[in-house]
Amino acid sequence: GEAVAPYRRALALEPTLPSLRSNLAGALSLSNGDLREQTALLEQAVLAHPDDGNAWTNLANAYRQNLDLSRSLEAGERAVQCAPSSALAHNNYALALREAQRWDAALQAAETACTLAPDHAGMRSNLSMLQLMRGDYANGWLSHEARWSGSSELRGNRPTFPAPTWKGEPLAGKTLLVWGEQGMG
Structure with a gap:
């Protein structure tokens, strides 16, 4: 401005x-x-x-x-x-x-x-929407993480939890919190 x-x-x-x-x-x-x-x-x-x-x-x-x-x-x-x-x-x-x-x-x-x-989160977020719309969930969900810094609506609003983010490691004996979002949680 x-x-x-x-x-x-x-x-x-x-x-x-x-x-x-x-x-x-x-x-x-x-x-x-x-x-x-x-x-x-x-x-x-x-x-x-x-x-x-x-x-x-x-x-x-x-x-x-x-x-x-x-x-x-x-x-x-x-x-x-x-x-x-x-x-x-x-x-x-x-x-x-x-x-x-x-x-x-x-x-x-x-x-x-x-x-x-x-490394541009906004462009990665835009790509994720197309991937998800096309049914490429494996790539789309990975790219969708960029929305927290790439989407103007969500930037700076990522929920914080007192636990680490799951990276695909075994869950035996652990608890997994699933975050419901946009009807896709």
């Missing part, structure tokens, strides 16, 4: 700076700014710089949040073309593909995102 005013000032001073509109839109997104303004800034950014993978990545997300699925898919595809090594481009494209129920392509994009950013 603190970046919005300096970005606006920079835009007023030098409106042709590359990435400025995309960065301002990103700051607005992270501070819950006006989605219409974000989208307009990003559309201007990709018009001025059609190969800007970051702008396309952000635009795919803005269109998805604005429920414009067809444009989100187009922007996501373009983002991946412009920035094939960007985990965020693949992740945002995966989210659009998931909304379009294009499961195979969504899974592939999410897996690519996680390969490119293996």
